[in-house]
Amino acid sequence: MTNQPHPPSPTPAPDLFTWEFAADPYPAYAWLREHAPVRRTELPSGVEAWLVTRYGDARQALADPRLSKNPAHHDEPEHAKGKTGIPGERKAELMTHLLNIDPPDHTRLRRLVSKAFTPRRVAEFAGRVQELTDRLIDQFAARGSADLIHEFAFPLPIYAICDLLGVPREDQDDFRDWAGMMIRHGGGPRGGVARSVKKMRGYLAELIHKKRESLTAEPVPGEDLISGLIRASDHGEHLTENEAAAMAFILLFAGFETTVNLIGNGTFALLTHPEQRERLQRSLAAGERGLLETGIEELLRYDGPVELATWRFATEPLSIGGQDIAPGDPVLVVLAAADRDPERFADPDVLDLGRRDNQHLGYGHGIHYCLGAPLARLEGQTALATLLTRLPDLRLAVESADLRWRGGLIMRGLRTLPVEFTPVR
Template sequence: MARDQGAARDADAADVTDDPAGCPVHPVPAGPELFTREFITDPYPAYAHLREYAPVHRTTLPSGVEAWLVTRYADARQALADQRLSKDPRRSEAAWKQGKVGVPGEQRSGVGAHLLNLDPPDHTRLRRLVSKAFTPRRAEEFRPRVQALTDRLLDDFARTGEADLIHDFAFPLPIYAICDLLGVPEEDQADFRTWAGMMIRHGSGPRGGVARAVRHMRTYLAELIHRKRATLTDADDDLISGLIRASDHGEHLTEDEAAAMAFILLFAGFETTVNLIGNGLLTLLTHDRERLALRADPELLAPTVEELLRYDGPVEVATWRFSTTEVEIGGTRIPAGEPVLVVLAAADRDPRRFPAPDLLDPARADNQHLAFGHGIHYCIGAPLARLEGQIAIGTLLRRLPDVRLALPADELRWRGGLIMRGLQRLPVTFTPEADGREAGGPQGG
């Protein structure tokens, strides 16, 4: 493992040693390296090795920060719900705060005070304010709009015979949906899409691009809140209007909290959905039997999306947690003040929980995956992400029945990063759609 604490130089070593924190470390047989280009492309062999030999493992991240990786399902589920693991970065050790990526960068940008970085009671208050926009009922009411957006995007390229399903489809669909939920006027949505694109590209964009995008979005949302407060009517039912009403009736929302909403919404309802659609379509394009079965039986759409979430989900690692006291997870003692990362991608391939976990099985029984997390920080955008994933995947396969990859799957490139897992591009070809859309096959949920 690359720079892994306790990795054995000799696979046969049997002695137990102590790491610098005073915790017992059992030697780990050499396995696939972490954080290489090969790992980013396919992390699952490395995660299988960790699950077997070091299920709770201290390692050095590319940023230079040391953190504990939790990789088994039972341990992951425990950690996600453990109140001794705080989401508040102020509970972290000094070394973590010097990290160059992830939450340390968010803190310096001024948008760190969002739901993913808060504990109760602040977390409880803010989640209550935004949860009404992401209920299953509200998501279902949004179905016609998501279907219309999906059809409009497909109309733009369905007659061309080729497309990049990330740039042309998976990326714009959720950002336009989020704009609608927020109440962003149509004339401003192109700017919103540009800023979101800069944030999702992370290290592959222009230097300083993420910070600039965050500042632009923060400024824009503050101005939008000000404008909406001045013209608010009972007919306004978007998320920003709801936040204004809640704030005006005693549920105080600070300016910093309002600005931080942009960041959390990218996690809750945008980037997660981009990756769900992109990863899901790639998986189906490389699994002919399951794709053809889905086209033949629309009733398979919902369970297929659930299995896609488990098999190659949109979130690889849950967001940062910090031990507030010594915590034992999977028999390993983690000292107070240490960063803990729950590896959802590893937990959802744990053979102790899922039989034949490396096989795609839409008929899988009891598919209680952790793709959206667990506990009080369960992804607030899960209902909307599921709806958009079902509509996008179902509609595309119906309208473009012979869609296929335009290059070998092993030549595709994945966005580097720690939390999210998604493709840079997904080029495909297909028979151009005629003027009349085909009927039959899976509908949008």
């Protein structure tokens, strides 16, 4: 394999991972796509990784079996120990989950969980998602103002995923608190995150134990996901308690923050593109859902909830975009850059809710394609349609430039989203 040098750039490389970059990373990603589409970069943690920014290279990398999800393949230097992956998961012994393993274990665990995300199961959950959505809007509709992140986009997927997992209603506010700690500090000090993950791990282990006892005592098994995992484990699928706890953890972690950001980023995009927002409202008023469905896909492409795909590690020498990658090197696929690649999408910086040819990478590609994507789409569609229908004159309460984006590597989302609207009594 030989490196193919990219043409020299007339402009200097942009700064990455600053607060200014977080507010609008897309110009920097455009520079990388053109001048250094596969670039070795030092991350804020001190870890060095390859950033992949072109759509074709990204799609190849996401499906390449030579790029392992298992951190054991990372030849970590001493200063980088424990700085890859999800904060806190190592100390809480939650590493054995779908984002950190390869086939055949990945195939086995994914098969167990996939039963909870079939189109039929997700469709059956639609009523509960609508109920949660309306209840949350009811809590601020009469006030005429709200922070849509903390009062709406954040609690909706937390309560939904807790219901899906089988977390009792009386315990769900604890999960909301732990998840809030992870969101607030995901890009900063890791102590608070590690403590929250440890509490979540302890709770999940106890919940799994209780559910196993109740399933033994009761003739009718529970229908929630944790009960399903226990039944599979008890019927020869060889699911350990650690695997069950790690699975529940990653479904919660991956299933809530991505949807928080989908709703938050999507609402912000609509509020800053009034012609697209009005187009969607007209469609909804006419009882049509086609534009809502294509619109969610476009919002995922335009400013999606996951900026970089989770960690991958080369298991052997390989080449991406003409760049040699050595065994053990971390590779981060920049979904946000790939989904605005002009080689793949016409007018990529334009928000077009009716865009048809839209094979975005917002939920990944290949065997690690997001299992919960159908549920996230349902939650996103329900949340946006209900907001725009019940609060038709929804508007930003601050200037766009005053909004702050959370620091962090993988996720992209707003800290707050203050809005105003005519109070609804």
